[in-house]
Amino acid sequence: MVRVTMCAEVLKDLPSWLNYLTSVDARRGPDGRPMKAKPGAIPAALGNLLGRFVLLSATYSVLATGRHTRFHYTYTPFMDAERMMEWDEATIHGKYMDWELLAHLADSWVACIVIYLYLALVIDIGGFLVLLQGVEPIAGFNNPIFGSSTPTDMWGRRWNMQMHGILKRACFLPLVKRGAPKQLAGFATFVASAIYHELQFGFAFPGYTYGQGSLFFLLQGVLCVLEALVYKAVPDAGKSVPRPIKCALTTLLMTTTSELFVG
Structure with a gap:
């Protein structure tokens, strides 16, 4: 028999319970406390x-x-x-x-x-x-379809910031603190995301081809690592390219691999 328990902090008041129920985190200030709504x-x-x-x-x-x-x-x-x-x-x-x-x-x-x-x-x-x-x-999205100028810009600043925060705290930061290179920690984070989505798609979509979603996220991890290596070798790479063109090229790049994600 499995016993499911909840931390007392979750049930202490309505705000804490809603935060747990919705899985939506609040923005926090330097002191770690939730920021008041404007x-x-x-x-x-x-x-x-x-x-x-x-x-x-x-x-x-x-x-x-x-x-x-x-x-x-x-x-x-x-x-x-x-x-x-x-x-x-x-x-x-x-x-x-x-x-x-x-x-x-x-x-x-x-x-x-x-x-x-x-x-x-x-x-x-x-x-x-x-x-x-x-x-x-915390905002969920920041115009990822039309505003992303690079793969890293999309995954790090625009797409599903709630999930981004969870993966960053649970995978990326612990690896970096233990001395892992940021590129390796970043790719490992995409591996964790691939495992999560593989389970999600497998349960949610009858007829899902196992491994398809994982391949998508692993490809995105490779793209982000390659981008980081390029900018590390050539810091000024792409700076002369107008942002609308970079956004269009990023959209085209993502679209070519998106079938693995959208089916």
Whole structure:
């Protein structure tokens, strides 16, 4: 028999319980205490939450045209279910048209946007409950789809900052404190993320191809390590490239590997 116990700190009051329930952490000051919410934060957060809900609903309604991928998602406005099956077969044999490749990439990009909006909405709901207790929650996302200038910028500053904080505290910082190089600690963090998502996808998605999600996160880890090594060797690399171009190239790079994540 397994006995599940909770720390007394979790149940001592409503704010602590909500923080535990939602898994949304609060921003903390130099003293380690949660930061108080700014005046007007609740109405602003409510407006943002409702706006996110409307945007996600409208986006999904437009895409819900009865076209399904193998995981029964309706994220394929450019390729229907029959064409998706043909695409999989053509990919195996290397027989597809250039426009089909572009359409497939476009579908993957759309899927990334939908997943981003959905996850952001879920985290916003948890953050709003924390905000109601008078403390400021950590933002979930920071425009990762359109604002990321490099892979490291996306994973370190923009995508799912709640999960980023957990992995940083649980994996990256302990390894660095024990003398591991930052590049190695960073890659190990992606390995931990791969294991977590492998379990999550395996339970959540019937028909999931085991190892697919892990491959995605391991590839992202390799990209971030390579980026760090390039900047270490050439500190001024890419500084002359306008940020919009870097963001577009990063989006294209992520889209080419995103099918492993979005299915």
